[in-house]
Amino acid sequence: MRGLTHFITTWMLIILFVAIVFMIYQEANQPETVYVGEEATEASELHPVVEKAKNDLIDQASEIDIDVIITDDVRSKERQDELYARGRSKEGTIITHAQGGESYHNYGLAIDYAIKDNNGNVIWDIHYDGNDNGESDWFEVAEIAKDIGFEWGGDWQHFKDYPHLQMTFGLSINELQKGYRPPDK
Structure with missing residues (x-):
């Protein structure tokens, strides 16, 4: 029983680690954006x-x-x-x-x-x-x-x-x- 608990815990930690790495990767690859508010919808000049x-x-x-x-x-x-x-x-x-x-x-x-x-x-x-x-x-x-x-x-x-x-x-x-x-x- 103890071996099974250790096996499950190890796999849960691996899955958690992979999920965290994936989230960090996703965040790093998101376009950097700035929120300027809904009123600022029109531009007056080119970016x-x-x-x-x-x-x-x-x-x-x-x-x-x-x-x-x-x-x-x-x-x-x-x-x-x-x-x-x-x-x-x-x-x-x-x-x-x-x-x-x-x-x-x-x-x-x-x-x-x-x-x-x-x-x-x-x-x-x-x-x-x-x-x-x-x-x-x-x-x-x-x-x-x-x-x-x-x-x-x-x-x-x-x-x-x-x-x-x-x-x-x-x-x-x-x-x-x-x-x-x-x-x-």
Whole structure:
């Protein structure tokens, strides 16, 4: 009987140890977030990490003769609702499935881009090859962006948003709506 009790106790301690190690691992791999409160739901500027990544993207694209233009960054909820209305209650084509407060733009975590062609015109042609290297400038920029850490809307399965780049920092829209934010570093 004593041997069985010792065996069970040993296994319980091993299971407890594994559970503690797992919990520590999970906590260490959770995105570091800051709770700023429910009132602070809108951003007035890009998150510092996104701002730096945006500038790096423009610089790296320029090095391969692609002129990237940032066409949109932080958006108010009202502006997001205006864009959402296109193709629904207003004329135009549907360009977003996110209403106000449901876009990473509303939290300073997303940008949209376009390309300037060789004549200086801003274009959204995903096939344009202005640097004449046989590759789409649009997709070259997307690859640079992904290497920097952006998620690209062109990779999405259900709604391809080719101009869209975002950094989620592991936070869902639901978490952002509740007031959670990534740290500023």
